[in-house]
Amino acid sequence: MLDVDGVPTLEDIGKNMPRRERLEQGFVAVHECFQDIPCNPCVEACPVGAVSMKTLTSTPVIDFDKCTGCGNCVASCPGLAIFLLSLKANHAQITIPYEMPDVPQKGDKVQGLDRYGQFVCDADVIRVVRLPSLDKSSKTTLITLEIPASELMTVRSFRRR
Ligand code: SF4
Numbered sequence: 569m570l571d572v573d574g575v576p577t578l579e580d581i582g583k584n585m586p587r588r589e590r591l592e593q594g595f596v597a598v599h600e601c602f603q604d605i606p607c608n609p610c611v612e613a614c615p616v617g618a619v620s621m622k623t624l625t626s627t628p629v630i631d632f633d634k635c636t637g638c639g640n641c642v643a644s645c646p647g648l649a650i651f652l653l654s655l656k657a658n659h660a661q662i663t664i665p666y667e668m669p670d671v672p673q674k675g676d677k678v679q680g681l682d683r684y685g686q687f688v689c690d691a692d693v694i695r696v697v698r699l700p701s702l703d704k705s706s707k708t709t710l711i712t713l714e715i716p717a718s719e720l721m722t723v724r725s726f727r728r729r
């Protein structure tokens with residue numbers, strides 16, 4: 569619960585979620601950024617103007633119909649608070665920023681974890697890319713996992729097996 573342990577509930581997150589039809593069209597950015605802090609790299613990083621804020625300390629708003637799922641905002645967010653999601657008939661995909669040195673490779677099997685770091689399900693690494701991070705002098709690794717469709721709202725990190 570946000571005001572108790574800083575972890576958002578599904579009710580908190582649901583307010584920021586795209587409709588199912590958009591998720592089925594392909595990757596779309598979803599944020600779990602709930603604090604009114606002065607931060608806006610996600611706005612600056614978006615090439616199509618899909619992220620906006622009323623003021624520098626507002627939380628971001630993503631226009632899901634404008635978003636192309638490029639991942640620039642995910643790589644630029646210092647709070648690791650943005651993900652890409654997509655939904656297919658039987659499985660979902662999530663793209664997660666990853667800052668640990670032991671980078672998994674495409675084809676690896678990993679364990680999907682929830683927002684508390686608890687095991688949820690096995691997951692397959694289906695894509696590994698590096699995109700420019702906040703200061704543009706370095707890159708952030710983005711890992712895309714394939715998970716059961718039922719865990720779309722649950723898995724938000726992973727660990728190596
Ligand atoms: S994924 Fe790309 S297009 Fe979508 S909000 Fe982020 S930066 Fe913009």
Ligand code: SF4
Pocket residue numbers: 599601607608609610611627628644645646647648649650
């Ligand atoms: S860059 Fe990340 S932490 Fe900063 S406002 Fe955007 S989503 Fe929130």
